[in-house]
Structures are given as C-alpha cells and as structure tokens.
Amino acid sequence: MQTPIEIAFKHVEPTDEIKELISEKATRLETFHDGITSCHVYVRAPHQSQKTGNLYEVTIEVRIPGHELVVRRDKDDQPEREHLKVAIRDAFDAMQEELKSAARKQQGQVKHHDGPLQGKIVEIRQEEGYGQIIATDNRLIYFHENSVVDGDFGDLAQGDPVEMVVQAKESAIGPQASTVRRIGGLEYDPGR
CATH class of the missing domain: 3.30.160.100 (Ribosome hibernation promotion factor-like)
Incomplete structure (x- = not known):
C-alpha cells in the first residue's frame, strides 16, 4: 500500500x-x-x-x-x-x-458471452403451453408459449436446440426465458 x-x-x-x-x-x-x-x-x-x-x-x-x-x-x-x-x-x-x-x-479474464444463451428443450407440455430448457450453463430454464419468437410453440419438440434470453429477475419457479428461438445446432451440448 x-x-x-x-x-x-x-x-x-x-x-x-x-x-x-x-x-x-x-x-x-x-x-x-x-x-x-x-x-x-x-x-x-x-x-x-x-x-x-x-x-x-x-x-x-x-x-x-x-x-x-x-x-x-x-x-x-x-x-x-x-x-x-x-x-x-x-x-x-x-x-x-x-x-x-x-x-x-x-487482466482481461472476464468471461465474455458470445451471443445469446443456448440450450435444448428437455420437456415440452403442448397442452399446458410451457416447457423447460437445459441451458449450456447447465441451468434448467422455464419458458412459456408466449416467449417463442420466429416460429410457433406447437412446432417445438423435445431435443430441439434453442437460443434464449433469460429474464434478469427469477420468477417463483426459477429462471425463466423471455424469448426462445429454435436454432440449427448447439456449439456445446449440455446433454452429452
């Protein structure tokens, strides 16, 4: 000092x-x-x-x-x-x-995220209008049918790769995605 x-x-x-x-x-x-x-x-x-x-x-x-x-x-x-x-x-x-x-x-060791968070759908409840995603950071993220963009909730299936934006404030059920978009593939697959 x-x-x-x-x-x-x-x-x-x-x-x-x-x-x-x-x-x-x-x-x-x-x-x-x-x-x-x-x-x-x-x-x-x-x-x-x-x-x-x-x-x-x-x-x-x-x-x-x-x-x-x-x-x-x-x-x-x-x-x-x-x-x-x-x-x-x-x-x-x-x-x-x-x-x-x-x-x-x-020292420049701060983690920088390259683009939106990605994951894959592990549960989808079409009739109830919600699903869950396992994110690449191994968090389980809830999403509602109203959060799906660039597509239709009814077209999503278990195993589909997605990118998402997670709300800053957690809901009562845990982390929740404000937007979910189906993508072509994952750089890192949390299920493997």
Missing part, C-alpha cells in the same frame, strides 16, 4: 486487539490485488436495539488505479454482526471478492 491504512471508530472502543485485527486483514488484501494505493476502514456501532443488540457497521474503502471499491456491512445485515470481529471478517471477505473481480477485469 502506498499510504498507511486509516482506521476510524465511532461509538466503539478502539482496542489494540481490534486495531491489530483490522491491520492484519488490510495487509492481507494486497495478496488479492497488488495495486492498492490506500485503505480506509470505518467501524461504527449504532444505537442499542432492544431486539438485536448492537449491530456493528463496517465500511471499507480501497483505492486501486482508476477505481475506488467500497464495501459496507451494516446494521440491516445479519444478527451475527453484533459481534465486532464477525462484522470485520465479513466486510474484509466481501472486499477480497471485490479485489479479485477487479484484478480479473484488469
């Missing part, structure tokens, strides 16, 4: 043990990204709640060239956060994931 770690406490007694724990975890962050220029850690205990007790808020700000990464674990999270060491651990674990992701992006 180019600048020393900065630690700030609010409504929390800054014990040597906690300061040392934070310093160790901050130093360890450099193993996940070697371009860290600064790290600021804010530890705050909000007012006491009669139901859950003190739930600590831990915010970590890390700067790397071109980016500022921020992780905040606060009182709205799990009740385990009433233990300061757990709140610190969870916040640093989340920051490690952020740094790993940033390092992959910088």
